[in-house]
Structure formats: structure tokens, C-alpha cells
Amino acid sequence: MAKLSCSNYGYREWRLREVIPSIAKIGYGAIEIVTHGLGWPTGFHLNPDFDQGYVRKMMELLEAHRVKVSCISPGNDFFRPTRGSVDEEARHVNRNVDLAVKVGAPCLRIQATTLRDIPAGLSRERFITTIAEPLGRCVDYAKPRGVKLAIETHVGFWAAVAENMADILRAVESDHLGICLHTDMGSGPLVKALSSKVFHTHLSESLKVERTAWEAKRLMAEGLTEAAVTARLGITRKELAEALAWKPREVYLGEGEIDFRGILSGLRDAGYAGWWNFEGHSTVDPEKDAAMGFRYLISLLKELGVP
Numbered sequence: 001m002a003k004l005s006c007s008n009y010g011y012r013e014w015r016l017r018e019v020i021p022s023i024a025k026i027g028y029g030a031i032e033i034v035t036h037g038l039g040w041p042t043g044f045h046l047n048p049d050f051d052q053g054y055v056r057k058m059m060e061l062l063e064a065h066r067v068k069v070s071c072i073s074p075g076n077d078f079f080r081p082t083r084g085s086v087d088e089e090a091r092h093v094n095r096n097v098d099l100a101v102k103v104g105a106p107c108l109r110i111q112a113t114t115l116r117d118i119p120a121g122l123s124r125e126r127f128i129t130t131i132a133e134p135l136g137r138c139v140d141y142a143k144p145r146g147v148k149l150a151i152e153t154h155v156g157f158w159a160a161v162a163e164n165m166a167d168i169l170r171a172v173e174s175d176h177l178g179i180c181l182h183t184d185m186g187s188g189p190l191v192k193a194l195s196s197k198v199f200h201t202h203l204s205e206s207l208k209v210e211r212t213a214w215e216a217k218r219l220m221a222e223g224l225t226e227a228a229v230t231a232r233l234g235i236t237r238k239e240l241a242e243a244l245a246w247k248p249r250e251v252y253l254g255e256g257e258i259d260f261r262g263i264l265s266g267l268r269d270a271g272y273a274g275w276w277n278f279e280g281h282s283t284v285d286p287e288k289d290a291a292m293g294f295r296y297l298i299s300l301l302k303e304l305g306v307p
Contacts, residue, residue, distance in 0.1 A: 002301040003275045005030035005070035010280025012038040016045040024065035036075035048095040069105040070275035078131045079113035090134040094141045109180040132171035143176040150199040155184035162189040195270035202279040205256040212243035252292040
């Protein structure tokens with residue numbers, strides 16, 4: 001059976017001790033553990049600050065259900081640090097590397113920056129250098145510990161553009177630095193240009209209208225007029241009106257507009273050896289969301305001849 005993993009992101013309102021049996025029951029062989037901002041009542045499912053007794057209990061639960069940890073996913077920003085300094089941001093990443101080693105995760109999903117664009121007045125070269133310096137230090141820390149770092153190409157972020165990721169990977173050239181491919185309508189160029197550097201995946205579904213609604217509301221909250229929003233997003237007034245009127249609904253994997261067949265076959269052809277990791281988003285019924293994702297991936301991967 002293909003290596004299928006499930007992120008705890010969709011299960012963010014559950015406790016980790018409930019998530020592990022759930023994904024094991026569905027059939028997933030591994031879990032990606034997001035270590036920032038998830039879980040009740042502590043605000044996390046697991047992170048490096050947790051009591052070691054609790055960490056051991058979670059490791060015992062994982063072993064009991066035969067669930068591996070495919071990836072540890074901390075929150076970070078090397079350009080706009082949220083922990084007071086870039087050095088603290090790097091230390092935070094390294095502490096998550098230590099957690100990955102403890103739980104046997106081969107990969108750490110990180111973020112280069114959560115910015116969408118290079119700040120005005122700053123050169124591209126300087127922007128990349130600012131990110132590459134602490135990133136390189138983290139790679140140097142992770143490599144001897146057997147952990148690979150994967151920068152997420154989350155839609156809307158600067159890192160979602162293939163050219164930007166290629167520049168970062170050239171600036172910090174290492175066999176232990178690659179990308180975590182977050183699927184969206186624009187994943188094609190990334191798969192084509194950098195498929196050999198994909199270490200982890202966030203297989204997530206979406207609709208164009210949903211994405212447009214999210215972007216439009218964000219821009220309007222920043223004070224942009226509807227005319228300015230349509231110009232920025234390259235859409236018509238009718239498309240903007242449809243997006244603003246759109247009511248959120250469950251969109252299961254394979255029911256949206258992501259070209260999973262093209263993305264997965266591209267990774268297959270490049271020899272991708274990591275986990276096929278489902279990143280759900282439902283908090284209404286995350287178990288159903290994860291089960292639907294599992295069935296879709298099993299069927300598609302079998303059809304594509306992925307072992």
C-alpha cells in the first residue's frame with residue numbers, strides 16, 4: 001500500500017490522543033504533527049515545550065496504533081520573526097528538529113516567510129540573503145541529526161512561486177533542504193521545475209471561488225476598493241460578486257479543482273519517496289474529511305501505479 005499520512009491540522013479541535021486512533025482506524029500509516037496553534041485546551045497538540053512525560057505517552061500511543069510520524073510542522077518566519085529575533089526563530093526551528101528526532105520524523109515542514117511579496121524598497125537579492133542565512137544554520141543543525149527541512153509552498157505566500165523557491169534552494173544548497181508541496185491551482189510550475197526537491201506534501205483541496213473569496217476579503221479588509229481588488233486579482237466584477245456571495249461548504253479531496261492526477265503523476269515520475277500526506281481543513285467532521293481523502297488517494301495512487 002502507498003505511504004499515506006494525515007495531518008492533524010483538520011483535527012485541530014480534537015485532542016492528540018483522539019486524533020491518533022482516528023487516523024489509524026481510517027488506515028493512514030503516519031501522522032504529520034503541526035506544533036503551533038492546534039488543540040484544546042492547551043492551544044497545541046504537541047510541541048518542544050511539552051512535559052516529556054506527555055511526549056512519551058503520545059509516543060506510546062503512536063506505537064500502540066502502529067502510526068509513524070511523517071513530519072513535524074512548526075510555525076516560523078525567517079524574515080519577519082515572531083519570537084523577537086531571527087536567532088530565536090532559528091532556535092525554535094532547531095528545537096522542533098530535536099522533537100522530530102525524538103518521535104522519529106524524517107522531515108520538518110518550515111516556512112521561509114509568511115510574506116506575500118518582497119517589501120517595497122528592498123532588493124530581491126537582499127531579501128533572499130536575509131532568509132537564507134538563518135535557514136542555512138538550521139539546515140546545518142538538522143542534517144547531522146538525519147532530519148530534512150521542507151519549505152512549504154503555501155498558496156498566496158512568496159514561497160508558492162517556483163522561481164522564488166528555486167532561488168532559495170540555490171542560496172542554501174543542500175541535500176537536506178527541499179520543499180513541502182502545498183497543492184493549489186498553481187502547483188503545476190512547481191512540480192515541473194522542482195519535483196526532485198519535494199520532500200513532503202500537503203494534499204489539500206480547494207475551489208477557485210473559495211480562494212478568490214478569501215483573497216478578496218483580505219484585500220478589502222486592508223482598505224482596497226472593489227475596483228482595486230478586481231484589478232489586483234485579475235478578475236471581473238461578476239467573479240468578485242460571486243466570490244463575496246459564496247457560502248463555505250465541505251469540498252472533499254477530488255471534488256474541487258486541483259489537478260491531483262497531474263501533480264501526483266509528476267511526483268511519481270520524479271521518484272518521490274516521501275509520504276503522500278493529506279491536509280484536511282474541516283473542523284465540522286475531520287474524521288469524515290480524512291476518510292474521504294484516504295479513499296480518494298488510495299484509488300488514484302493505485303491507478304497511477306504508485307506502490
